Amino acid sequence: MNSEKIRALLAGVDLRATTQRVALLKELLEQAHPLSVEKLTQGMGNALDTATVYRTLDTFEEKGLVRKVELAQGRALYEHAGEHHHHIVCTECGVIQDVDVCLPKSVQGTVQRASGFANVNEHALEFFGVCKKCA
Numbered sequence: 001m002n003s004e005k006i007r008a009l010l011a012g013v014d015l016r017a018t019t020q021r022v023a024l025l026k027e028l029l030e031q032a033h034p035l036s037v038e039k040l041t042q043g044m045g046n047a048l049d050t051a052t053v054y055r056t057l058d059t060f061e062e063k064g065l066v067r068k069v070e071l072a073q074g075r076a077l078y079e080h081a082g083e084h085h086h087h088i089v090c091t092e093c094g095v096i097q098d099v100d101v102c103l104p105k106s107v108q109g110t111v112q113r114a115s116g117f118a119n120v121n122e123h124a125l126e127f128f129g130v131c132k133k134c135a
């Protein structure tokens with residue numbers, strides 16, 4: 001992942017390409033799965049402190065660059081937003097991977113009718129199970 005592409009992504013959402021932002025976005029793009037703040041910080045050789053990582057992730061999230069994946073027990077992971085997709089998490093070892101499965105379109109209509117909302121335009125969904133290694 002070259003830094004020119006990263007700068008272009010930042011410029012695309014009107015963010016200045018500071019050293020911290022470039023380093024964090026690079027790490028998110030290189031890791032193809034959601035990561036905790038601790039893992040992201042370690043992955044960058046602790047070049048940024050956790051507070052900076054949290055603050056930068058908030059900025060990225062506001063700009064739609066990053067998706068926050070909320071897991072049970074208040075755990076949150078972060079990944080580059082990219083295409084809409086879902087995850088499956090192993091309840092034994094915590095491994096998490098992307099799954100190329102989405103809800104049928106009709107579900108949003110059903111939710112809209114049941115809730116009485118004017119519209120339903122997004123959803124987040126994670127699956128949980130036991131991976132082959134842990135089974």
Ligand SMILES: [Zn+2]
Pocket residue numbers: 090091092093094095130131132133134
């Ligand atoms: Zn497992």
Ligand SMILES: [Zn+2]
Pocket residue numbers: 032033034079085086087097098
């Ligand atoms: Zn993902």
Ligand SMILES: [Zn+2]
Pocket residue numbers: 084085086101102103123
């Ligand atoms: Zn979906």
